[in-house]
């Protein structure tokens with residue numbers, strides 16, 4: 001059974017809420033809040049679900065800034081790891097960089113050798129101008145917008161969990 005680690009950075013609790021729901025849906029997964037567990041060990045896990053909201057002008061959430069900087073400097077080997085991304089944004093107030101953090105993190109993990117071709121989702125149903133999370137016409141992860149589309153969040157999380165489990169070959173428990 002693959003060991004699943006859910007690593008999350010969230011300032012207002014939206015992405016953390018999604019991470020908690022994912023922890024329920026991925027049976028046996030461990031939830032690591034980057035705010036409390038800065039030295040989190042990615043090594044312990046086969047599957048990484050990486051969550052960050054987007055801040056500033058398309059920046060990753062603050063608890064990810066130092067860890068990502070260190071990763072880029074130290075270049076740990078992520079080959080063999082299956083990684084998928086999720087996070088909250090606001091397409092109405094920040095349409096120029098909607099959930100851009102997902103794209104930035106994907107680029108870093110991919111460069112370090114991780115397989116990040118999981119959990120891509122359709123951009124249909126969202127309205128924004130630009131997002132670095134858009135890769136080949138799809139979001140490279142789960143885009144949550146609790147501010148404008150709160151009613152869709154729960155079903156988006158459930159559908160994404162099922163999709164990622166299927167794509168990664170993780171046994172379904174729901």
Ligand SMILES: Cc1cc2nc3c(=O)[nH]c(=O)nc-3n(C[C@H](O)[C@H](O)[C@H](O)COP(=O)(O)O)c2cc1C
Pocket residue numbers: 009010011012013014015016052053054055056057058059061088089090091094097098099100146147
């Ligand atoms: C100052 C500020 C800057 C923001 N910048 C962005 C942005 O560039 N892109 C985006 O999609 N959302 C942006 N947002 C919206 C947040 O990502 C959104 O509120 C999200 O729900 C926060 O998630 P969290 O509670 O998990 O931290 C910004 C919000 C604030 C207050």
